[in-house]
Amino acid sequence: MSASPLPARLRTAAARLLLPTVIVLSFAGQAVGAFLPSVPLLVAATAVGLAADIALHRWQRKTVAKFGRLHATVTVRQVVRDLLLVIGLVRLEDKSHETRYLAFVCGLLVFYGLHFACRAVAILVRRTRTLPVLTRNIDASALRLSPALPALLTHRTGQRLLVFSLPSTAGLLATAVTGSAWWAVAGIALSAALAVVSVAMLLLRLLPGRRPVTSEQALEWFEEWLTEYRPTVGMYFSGGTSSAYQANMWLEPLAKLEGRPLIVLRERFMVKHITSTDIPIVCLPKVADLMRLEHSTLKMLIHPSNSGKTSQVLRIPTIKHAFVNHGESDKLSSCNPYAKAYDEVWVAGPAARERYALADVGIEDKDIVEIGRPQLDAITPYAGAPAGPYTTVLYAPTWEGWDGNPGNTSIIEAGENIVRTLLADPLVRLLYKPHPLTGSVVPQAGAANLRIQEMIRAANAARAAERTDGRPAPAAAAELARTTAELERLTTSSFRANADDTERMLLQTTPEPGRAEAVAAATAAWESAYWASFPAWEHQIVTGARPNVYACFNAADLLLSDVSSVISDYLASEKPYAVTNTSGLLEQDFREAFPTVRAGAVLTPDASGIPALLESVRDPAKDTYVEARAELKRHLLGPSDPPSVVRFNEAARALCTKADAHRAAMAVRTLSAIPTQPDVRSALDDRQLKS
Incomplete structure (x- = not known):
């Protein structure tokens, strides 16, 4: 019985191998067609190979990387494809016409030179647009952010080469069929023109008036925003895309805390994986930039998970840290000794407190706070x-x-x-x-x-x-489609698939008024439509x-x-x-x-x-x-009264109070360590009062 799904696994494996196999066979077909020579075979193998290569870059990017590790990069593949095509054209003609194909080769070399120039300029453009801080739900208009160029020009180098090679390849194939050299000339010229236009569009982004602000200016803007917004509570998260759910489950409880919440991320790709929220989000990939939070009003951070980069934020002495975990179980991972690094460990109920005591991993009972699970309010009771x-x-x-x-x-x-x-x-x-x-x-x-x-x-x-x-009636499927479209509009419409970091900052400036409530209502409507869209027995x-x-x-x-x-x-x-x-x-x-x-x-x-x-x-x-x-x-999970949301807020308020006391003690120690000149002490006293 367990062997019955085997054909499905074989179909999946065959689908992954189909395009690479077609590409390899196309080169073999091209070689045979070029040296026979055979026009039909040469044309068919070239067209099929180029189409398969484009499809490979579109749907199997991991396989593209594997080709690269074998030194069969997209550039090598396209050069070999063009070389075999030119060899086939030469063998189709008598020797008196061989010299005219030297012009084709020179034209292709010019095209490849422009391709590499485009690639180099694209790297420069990406570097100028990669700012040290990435944001969502924050007005970043002061950073002079302009919409990104198409990803085909800035990021997808392999796809760009294949797409821009279409005219030259088509022209060479047309010459093989008709015998007229003008088709090849026109095709190569069009490919080169596309590359020239791309280089020009990229160069325009390097002009002083088209660049975003410098990294230092962006950090100055960020510090000014921190001073104006004055965050008090926040969440810190670092991880891969598959772990984004760990942060997302704490968004709603965080939004309900007293104070001004903030989400701090470390990986740029994670910004778009945080689901819809009105909470300001900042991504600070570099440790040096992360340390700027030390002088902000941020008092405490909750941590849904441990990561290698967690130790970096724990170095900030002005911020208190609470480990909330993304779930509690009886497994040993729920009692990780790393939790000793946090100021407090927030757990759901007495069971977790007992679990830490039995695990004996160095967590003191006084540092454990029971808050319940504020995410579980939406769960309906047993009926x-x-x-x-x-x-x-x-x-x-x-x-x-x-x-x-x-x-x-x-x-x-x-x-x-x-x-x-x-x-x-x-x-x-x-x-x-x-x-x-x-x-x-x-x-x-x-x-x-x-x-x-x-x-x-x-x-x-x-x-x-x-x-x-x-x-279900046909209307059920229509309702699901409608609610899906509405939910997608509210949660993902601000991001475009080809947007780079700075454009995402531009698209996600300030949240729409009432969007959080709209997302909650749209989610409830979608869930109702989802369960109603299929038979009760399915x-x-x-x-x-x-x-x-x-x-x-x-x-x-x-x-x-x-x-x-x-x-x-x-x-x-x-x-x-x-x-x-x-x-x-x-x-x-x-x-x-x-x-x-x-x-x-x-x-x-x-x-x-x-x-x-x-x-x-x-x-x-x-x-x-x-x-x-x-x-x-x-x-x-602890008692139902007071509700978990209330206990979560009380724990946050208490930890903020500890942070305030710690900052005051640090200020006293700083004042006691400086010379006793009246003017110096007066200036520092004024600064402490303002902070």
Whole structure:
């Protein structure tokens, strides 16, 4: 049974190899066509090879990089393509006409020279437009930012060469077919003209009046903005694109804090991966520029994750730091000794406090603050048995982790058994949401993930063939399209795919009034339209950013997962859940080792307990964990009164007070260390009062 998805994997691998294979074969075809010579073969091989190369740059950029590592760069490929084409033309003519093709070669050399000139000038333009600070939701008009040139001119060097080579290649092919040299002359001249125009457009951006401000001027502007905005609370984040969700889950709680919030990023690419928010965002890639925050009014930063660059911001003595994590679980990663570097560790409830004490990683109890999980306010509470004929089961396995522990994820040993058992129940609707990092460390996890998705698609196809009930009206699909377009307009329309850093600053200047409320309303409308857009019996594979895991919580009657923060968050609903034990421990030992398991069922890798579990969900009288879930919720997430949002704000206010006290103490120490001349001390006293 597990081997059935194999053809799909083979199709995927074949699709990845198709374009590279076509390119290699096209060169072989060109060589044969040039030396025979054969005009049809030469023309066909050249045209197919160039088209495949353009498609490769459009859809398989990783493969382009692999060609580069083999020293078969796009320039080398195009030069060989043109060389074979010229050789074919020479062999098609008698020797008395060979000299005229010297002009073609010279014209191509001029074109390639212009290509390299364009590439060099593009680098200069990118450097002048790469400012030391990147912003969103801030009026950056003072930086004299102009819209970016098309990415084909500034960034996509390989695509530019291939596109600009189209006229010259077409002209040479036309000459091969017709025998008229004027086609080649015209084509090469047009390619060279395109390169000249590109160089001219790029050179215009280097004129003094067309450049943005200098780096020093940009930093001066940034310091002036800090002085005017006077931020007090903020979030610091550094990571890759796949970890952006860790920051995004804290945007709404951060926006509700008292004071003036700020988001500090370190990677330029991350700016566009932060979802729609009204909070000002600054990206400071260099450590020296990051240190300018020391003299700002920023008092505290929350940290959703640890990264190599976190230690850099922790050096700023005027800012207090709180580690909030992006989720809490019983895994060792939730008690990382790195947390000692922060001033405080903010956790959801008593369970995390106990977890740190048992881990004995050097975190003092006085530095732990319980704030609950303010993100979970949108989760709907348990309402008993499933309302409709179908039981919606959310299977959300976590990823394999960095430590190689086989018990981290169930997807390798148990995932296919779990999904197969669920799909066999005619009254189950499955929502499958794997962790975004699944397969990033252990290839077997990624392969199992693909097999599971193929199983779900096959099950949907089988159900669709035998059922006609529950199909939504055509208006449902139209409503989903409408809400999707509206949500995209509000969240991503400010970014263009080919925009560079400075243009993104220009496009994301100040937020639209009420945009945060509009985004929240549009998101709710989209979620409602999404669930209504497919039949009630149709299984769903959820791998994108929407719907998020909390929306899946609200749609589910039962959660199946691993030892992860998903369990802790899901308990906010008090709905039934089960945890898969792939650790090799006996069930009793497994429950003792991982307290979050104690209010749910434990599944073995063969998934044999799922039928009984489904029966207890459909008949609440058989659910023996109701009280245990309520108690565990309080233990994991803390009390419901005061609300988590309130506790989060109180913790932030208290940490800001500590920051104020620390700054005052630093000022006193500074004053006591200077000479006692009245004029010097008076000037410093005035400066301290102003700050």
